[in-house]
Amino acid sequence: xxxxxxxxxxxxxxxxxxxxxxxxxxxxxxxxxxxxxxxxxxxxxxxxxxxxxxxxxxxxxxxxxxxxxxxxxxxxxxxxxxxxxxxxxxxxxxxxxxxxxxxxxxxxxxxxxxxxxxxxxxxxxxxxxxxxxxxxxxxxxxxxxxxxxxxxxxxxxxxxxxxxxxxxxxxxxxxxxxxxxxxxxxxxxxxxxxxxxxxxxxxxxxxxxxxxxxxxxxxxxxxxxxxxxxxxxxxxxxxxxxxxxxxxxxxxxxxxxxxxxxxxxxxxxxxxxxxxxxxxxxxxxxxxxxxxxxxxxxxxxxxxxxxxxxxxxxxxxxxxxxxxxxxxxxxxxxxxxxxxxxxxxxxxxxxxxxxxxxxxxxxxxxxxxxxxxxxxxxxxxxxxxxxxxxxxxxxxxxxxxxxxxxxxxxxxxxxxxxxxxxxxxxxxx
Amino acid sequence: xxxxxxxxxxxxxxxxxxxxxxxxxxxxxxxxxxxxxxxxxxxxxxxxxxxxxxxxxxxxxxxxxxxxxxxxxxxxxxxxxxxxxxxxxxxxxxxxxxxxxxxxxxxxxxxxxxxxxxxxxxxxxxxxxxxxxxxxxxxxxxxxxxxxxxxxxxxxxxxxxxxxxxxxxxxxxxxxxxxxxxxxxxxxxxxxxxxxxxxxxxxxxxxxxxxxxxxxxxxxxx
Numbered sequence: 001x002x003x004x005x006x007x008x009x010x011x012x013x014x015x016x017x018x019x020x021x022x023x024x025x026x027x028x029x030x031x032x033x034x035x036x037x038x039x040x041x042x043x044x045x046x047x048x049x050x051x052x053x054x055x056x057x058x059x060x061x062x063x064x065x066x067x068x069x070x071x072x073x074x075x076x077x078x079x080x081x082x083x084x085x086x087x088x089x090x091x092x093x094x095x096x097x098x099x100x101x102x103x104x105x106x107x108x109x110x111x112x113x114x115x116x117x118x119x120x121x122x123x124x125x126x127x128x129x130x131x132x133x134x135x136x137x138x139x140x141x142x143x144x145x146x147x148x149x150x151x152x153x154x155x156x157x158x159x160x161x162x163x164x165x166x167x168x169x170x171x172x173x174x175x176x177x178x179x180x181x182x183x184x185x186x187x188x189x190x191x192x193x194x195x196x197x198x199x200x201x202x203x204x205x206x207x208x209x210x211x212x213x214x215x216x217x218x219x220x221x222x223x224x225x226x227x228x229x230x231x232x233x234x235x236x237x238x239x240x241x242x243x244x245x246x247x248x249x250x251x252x253x254x255x256x257x258x259x260x261x262x263x264x265x266x267x268x269x270x271x272x273x274x275x276x277x278x279x280x281x282x283x284x285x286x287x288x289x290x291x292x293x294x295x296x297x298x299x300x301x302x303x304x305x306x307x308x309x310x311x312x313x314x315x316x317x318x319x320x321x322x323x324x325x326x327x328x329x330x331x332x333x334x335x336x337x338x339x340x341x342x343x344x345x346x347x348x349x350x351x352x353x354x355x356x357x358x359x360x361x362x363x364x365x366x367x368x369x370x371x372x373x374x375x376x377x378x379x380x381x382x383x384x385x386x387x388x389x390x391x392x393x394x395x396x397x398x399x400x401x402x403x404x405x406x407x408x409x410x411x412x413x414x415x416x417x418x419x420x421x422x423x424x425x426x427x428x429x
Numbered sequence: 430x431x432x433x434x435x436x437x438x439x440x441x442x443x444x445x446x447x448x449x450x451x452x453x454x455x456x457x458x459x460x461x462x463x464x465x466x467x468x469x470x471x472x473x474x475x476x477x478x479x480x481x482x483x484x485x486x487x488x489x490x491x492x493x494x495x496x497x498x499x500x501x502x503x504x505x506x507x508x509x510x511x512x513x514x515x516x517x518x519x520x521x522x523x524x525x526x527x528x529x530x531x532x533x534x535x536x537x538x539x540x541x542x543x544x545x546x547x548x549x550x551x552x553x554x555x556x557x558x559x560x561x562x563x564x565x566x567x568x569x570x571x572x573x574x575x576x577x578x579x580x581x582x583x584x585x586x587x588x589x590x591x592x593x594x595x596x597x598x599x600x601x602x603x604x605x606x607x608x609x610x611x612x613x614x615x616x617x618x619x620x621x622x623x624x625x626x627x628x629x630x631x632x633x634x635x636x637x638x639x640x641x642x643x644x645x646x647x648x649x650x651x
Binding site: 001003004007008011012306307309310311312313314315316317318319320323421422423 | 477480482483502503506507508509510511513515517521522523524525526530534535537538543582586
């Protein structure tokens with residue numbers, strides 16, 4: 001039977017070409033579209049690689065009237081330890097890191113300063129980018145971003161003035177410059193908090209406590225990240241300090257919670273496609289393919305009516321015919337699937353060479369627009385190669401889909417054939 | 430000789446026409462029976478009924494010990510595979526299979542290994558004088574050769590009876606004669622029972638027995 005099926009398909013390859021191509025197309029579309037969807041999800045997580053977390057929490061602040069001295073960057077409002085403590089109790093939260101991002105408008109020039117706890121995960125991630133020197137051991141030591149150091153002719157061991165205080169440069173840190181929470185100078189969190197606490201200009205805008213921070217990096221397990229985000233949002237909205245007023249009587253800003261999903265809308269690429277669209281396209285293609293394959297199979301059966309009549313007349317039972325048609329269909333499915341798989345692998349390799357650009361929200365890597373000749377330079381964009389790969393799950397799914405299409409068409413075909421009366425076929429054909 | 434086919438009060442209606450009307454007769458093993466009659470007399474329908482390709486409305490057909498009229502379609506198919514050979518006027522070969530594979534076609538659904546299957550087909554091909562054309566496809570064979578393939582295919586299962594419906598109808602007279610000679614040779618040498626529908630009196634006269642049908646009834650049985 002297998003031999004007959006193979007000969008039939010080879011000798012009349014033109015008759016079956018359409019079905020095989022349709023099966024190949026379904027395989028290609030299901031694998032490629034879904035892998036593409038996953039790749040964009042994965043791409044949206046890439047900015048988080050810089051921070052060793054999956055959720056970023058910030059709070060909107062107010063713009064100071066006097067822009068001088070030490071200020072909270074981008075007017076981010078302080079986040080209290082009490083809120084962080086409540087978030088840390090959420091089951092799905094694995095880890096929390098904090099930082100304090102400051103803008104220092106010194107007389108000589110503007111500096112972005114980041115207070116870091118070197119023992120938390122964010123601090124450890126930053127420490128891994130140390131290219132020379134050591135991480136600060138005392139509150140009077142700082143790391144400097146390498147490009148910033150080169151621009152300002154800074155060297156290890158030299159002193160640097162920040163808001164009237166002298167700090168020793170103990171090392172250089174190498175960052176790409178377009179990372180989330182990029183900064184020029186990195187110092188101990190405690191010292192940054194003290195600096196912020198002492199700043200009169202800052203305290204006029206937002207009431208800052210010595211243990212406050214303005215960026216919280218939360219690491220939540222991926223499958224439960226949505227649930228964790230919801231709980232974080234609940235904690236944020238129920239924060240009692242929301243109801244208060246700033247020292248100038250302004251409204252206290254809302255919290256911003258950034259997750260990888262926040263970045264999905266920021267992705268721009270040639271083949272960007274949404275999840276819903278992927279499902280709609282996959283469904284339309286599968287249904288369309290099933291209809292085309294069914295039509296083609298029925299047409300082929302009509303073409304072979306006489307042969308099936310001959311087979312019945314020499315003793316093929318319904319189940320023998322079903323087996324024959326089933327084998328023929330299965331071979332078409334296998335060949336179409338193999339073609340589709342090769343095309344998918346080729347498409348995925350090609351797509352892996354395309355790049356995606358992700359616009360980082362300004363608040364996550366802020367720089368004062370008014371200090372730049374071209375304000376657009378403050379916009380941070382990350383460019384990555386599309387992290388697409390051939391997913392076994394979609395290979396299996398596509399095979400199951402085309403197998404179902406094959407079973408349906410095979411069933412329809414044999415149903416038609418088994419209605420044939422051999423003598424009628426012989427008499428009228 | 431033993432009785433191999435027994436037909437009793439067989440009737441078949443197609444549309445409003447009673448094509449076979451209360452027909453009864455027996456066929457002995459090793460007989461070469463010719464069925465004759467004008468067009469529309471019911472010859473082909475009778476052959477179809479005897480071969481289990483069509484179901485009767487009334488009466489019974491006994492082949493060997495098996496009653497055909499009570500069988501389901503699948504039982505009939507299995508019965509045909511093991512007991513019946515059929516040769517059609519238009520050869521009815523599968524165009525994508527070569528000579529050897531066409532001869533072996535009735536064995537395809539059987540659980541026989543391919544080597545044994547083709548060996549049996551090769552033997553049947555030898556019996557009909559087609560040993561030189563085993564790899565040829567139907568479109569590479571002459572009409573006479575195609576009909577020989579059909580005869581070999583009908584022989585492959587060593588059937589109790591071979592039914593042939595106008596086997597020379599699509600052949601020139603010389604080739605037709607050779608096919609009839611072949612059938613007679615198989616009849617005499619192997620004792621194969623044949624039931625043959627023909628318009629040709631010359632072919633009928635060579636048969637051991639002739640049944641003449643008119644309007645679905647036996648008018649002559651000699």
